Amino acid sequence: MTLWMRLDARVCSLGRTITKNIEYTSRVLLMVYLSIRAAILDQAQGLRTVFSVISAQIYFTGWQAVPLVSVMALATGSVLVLQSMANLSLLGGTQMIGNFLIVMIVREAGPLLVALVVVARSGTAVASEVGNMRANREIEALESMGINPLSFIVFPRVIGGVISVLCLAFIFNVVALLGGFAITRFLQDMPFSFYLESLARGFAKEDFFIFLAKNGFSGMIIFVVCCYQGLLVKKARMRCHR
Amino acid sequence: MGVFPNIESIKFEGLNFTHEGHDPILKNTDFDFPMNEIVWIKGIEGQGKSTLLQILAGLEMPQSGLLYFNDVNVLELTFEEFLPYRLAMGYTFDYGGLISNRTIFDNLILPLSYHKVLPDKEAKDRVNEIINIFDIKKFSDERPAHIPGRVRKLACLLRALVMRPQLLLMDDPSVGLGQDTLHTFVDYIHNLRKEGFIKHIFMSSYDEKYMNLFSYQIVHIDGGQLYLQRVDQEKRVVHL
Numbered sequence: 001m002t003l004w005m006r007l008d009a010r011v012c013s014l015g016r017t018i019t020k021n022i023e024y025t026s027r028v029l030l031m032v033y034l035s036i037r038a039a040i041l042d043q044a045q046g047l048r049t050v051f052s053v054i055s056a057q058i059y060f061t062g063w064q065a066v067p068l069v070s071v072m073a074l075a076t077g078s079v080l081v082l083q084s085m086a087n088l089s090l091l092g093g094t095q096m097i098g099n100f101l102i103v104m105i106v107r108e109a110g111p112l113l114v115a116l117v118v119v120a121r122s123g124t125a126v127a128s129e130v131g132n133m134r135a136n137r138e139i140e141a142l143e144s145m146g147i148n149p150l151s152f153i154v155f156p157r158v159i160g161g162v163i164s165v166l167c168l169a170f171i172f173n174v175v176a177l178l179g180g181f182a183i184t185r186f187l188q189d190m191p192f193s194f195y196l197e198s199l200a201r202g203f204a205k206e207d208f209f210i211f212l213a214k215n216g217f218s219g220m221i222i223f224v225v226c227c228y229q230g231l232l233v234k235k236a237r238m239r240c241h242r
Numbered sequence: 243m244g245v246f247p248n249i250e251s252i253k254f255e256g257l258n259f260t261h262e263g264h265d266p267i268l269k270n271t272d273f274d275f276p277m278n279e280i281v282w283i284k285g286i287e288g289q290g291k292s293t294l295l296q297i298l299a300g301l302e303m304p305q306s307g308l309l310y311f312n313d314v315n316v317l318e319l320t321f322e323e324f325l326p327y328r329l330a331m332g333y334t335f336d337y338g339g340l341i342s343n344r345t346i347f348d349n350l351i352l353p354l355s356y357h358k359v360l361p362d363k364e365a366k367d368r369v370n371e372i373i374n375i376f377d378i379k380k381f382s383d384e385r386p387a388h389i390p391g392r393v394r395k396l397a398c399l400l401r402a403l404v405m406r407p408q409l410l411l412m413d414d415p416s417v418g419l420g421q422d423t424l425h426t427f428v429d430y431i432h433n434l435r436k437e438g439f440i441k442h443i444f445m446s447s448y449d450e451k452y453m454n455l456f457s458y459q460i461v462h463i464d465g466g467q468l469y470l471q472r473v474d475q476e477k478r479v480v481h482l
Contacts, residue, residue: 041322044357137338140301144333145353145401146325 028228031154038151050156057160061122062167068121070179072113073172077180080104085188097195098202105176106207111214114169115222118161123226126157130230139231154231158223165219169211246330249409249442250312251277252298254468257307259290259297267293268304269466275444276470280456283446285463291446292336294463295411298444299333300324329357332402332440336414339398340386346397347373347382353405372400376426392420399427406434412445416452428455 039050084100130153133139139149181195252275259268267290275281283291296302297309300316308315311327319327340349347369354365373382376396381389386397395418402410410431416424434440444461447453460471 038321049356133342136342137335138341140296141335141339141341141398141401143301144299144328144331144339145356146328147352147356148321 028224031150031228031231032158032224035150035154035158038148039155042148042151044146049152050159053152053156054160054163057157058164058167060125061118061161062164065117065121065164065168066171069114069117069168069172070175072117073110073175074179074183076109076113077105077176077178078183079180080109080176081180082184082187085184085190094190095198096202097190098198098200100202101177101199102202102207106173106203107210107214110169110172110176110211111218114165114172114215115218118165118168118219119222122161122164123222126161126223127226127230130157130227131233134231134233149231154224154227157227158220161223162216162219165222166212166215169215173211246326246408247312249277249327249330251275251310252409252442253308253310255308255310257297257304257309259293259302259304261293266466267463268297268307268468271307271467273461273468273470275442275461276459277442280443280458281445282453282456282458282460283444283463284460285446289463289465291463292413294468295333295413295444295446298409299331299411300328301333329353329359329405330407331409331411332405332407334399334402334410334412334415336417337395340394340401342386345383345385346378346389346393349386349397350401350404353401359405368404372404375430376400376423391418392423395419396423396427403430403434403440406439408439408441410440410443410445412443412447414447415445416447416449424452425455428452 080101081097084097084104085094088094088097088100133153139153142149142152177199181190181192254268254271254273257268257271257273258266260266283294285291293302297304304317307317309317316324316327340346341352344352350369350372351365354360354368355362359365360368373379378393378396381393381397386394389397399412399415399419402412415427419427431440431443435443443456457473457475459473462469462471
């Protein structure tokens with residue numbers, strides 16, 4: 001094989017990878033659009049039906065994950081509070097502890113760790129649930145009853161998932177910032193009022209928008225991709241076309 | 243929910259359908275389905291009986307051609323535009339199809355309550371009536387995974403009937419039902435037809451004994467084409 005042919009093969013393979021990824025992303029985005037459209041156009045689907053699925057999703061993804069997220073938040077919060085106090089007091093910048101923790105916990109560690117927990121616990125559950133529904137012909141059954149699977153299955157799961165991630169991230173931040181301080185109380189002698197004041201000073205309104213954007217977006221990506229992967233399941237292996 | 247359209251004719255024009263990597267199921271097929279009849283769709287395994295029923299139910303999309311319901315090419319309709327036709331149809335699966343995280347009662351009432359076809363109380367009464375006729379009351383609060391296969395299959399059949407459809411599409415309905423249930427089911431269908439609810443029934447089956455409980459016409463599917471075989475009910479030979 002000449003050098004030119006090898007280069008040509010590499011370029012072709014690169015092109016294929018890029019177009020495949022673009023195609024995948026556009027299919028996922030199309031599913032999001034169709035789900036929202038179906039949810040708006042589906043006049044039969046009452047709010048009661050949507051809320052029941054959303055609340056079930058919030059229960060499984062949000063409520064059941066609260067203990068795990070709280071423990072992780074306590075551990076992360078304690079380590080970061082201790083580390084930052086030790087290092088900042090060496091540098092004489094103890095009053096900056098609020099800014100530092102807001103950046104570390106609210107902007108960085110919170111969204112990342114919550115997303116990891118949600119992907120591992122609920123993302124996989126949603127993907128396998130929807131995949132099983134597909135293989136079990138429940139999706140076809142819904143269609144045959146005139147129920148749009150995108151508005152009945154995908155839309156409420158994504159909305160429920162996003163709400164859960166936002167709530168879990170809020171709990172993570174509160175537990176990490178306050179619980180972390182409480183746990184390390186006997187290892188440091190910073191007054192609580194000083195700590196709270198520093199946090200309040202460090203919290204800007206951009207942090208609120210960053211919190212919403214990062215967590216909302218990660219929640220949406222997790223549940224949209226998981227629903228899409230679930231719907232990709234074509235048919236059960238044992239099924240022959242008849 | 244508004245009034246459903248009357249399904250008066252179903253027609254294929256140049257319809258093509260192939261499952262990816264398999265032989266074509268329909269090859270440029272033109273066919274006018276007999277209406278107001280019980281139609282037995284016959285064919286050897288793999289010829290596409292189930293797929294044909296799924297195409298009629300709007301669950302599979304042909305690659306090309308036209309599918310007319312009352313002179314409307316339904317292949318051009320969106321999910322929402324096709325909905326009135328769907329609600330005038332009932333489709334039953336050969337296996338599976340029950341929603342696994344709902345009880346049998348919830349599965350049966352789902353199409354009625356979702357589309358608000360009946361007020362809550364009447365919907366519950368209708369479902370309870372069917373449950374009592376088929377004597378499955380003790381399973382009504384169970385989920386599909388916890389009930390016998392016979393009841394699962396029956397529930398799937400009954401869910402298509404609670405809407406009292408004009409067009410009933412059944413894929414191998416007799417499999418796994420048991421003799422007593424089968425006869426109750428056939429009686430129930432005959433009653434619904436007598437009351438004027440189900441006008442057209444298309445079903446695939448290998449069970450000749452079961453099919454002999456009906457007065458049917460036959461549509462053969464073979465080599466991608468459909469052929470109508472008129473059956474004179476008086477001259478029909480019934481093998482017992």
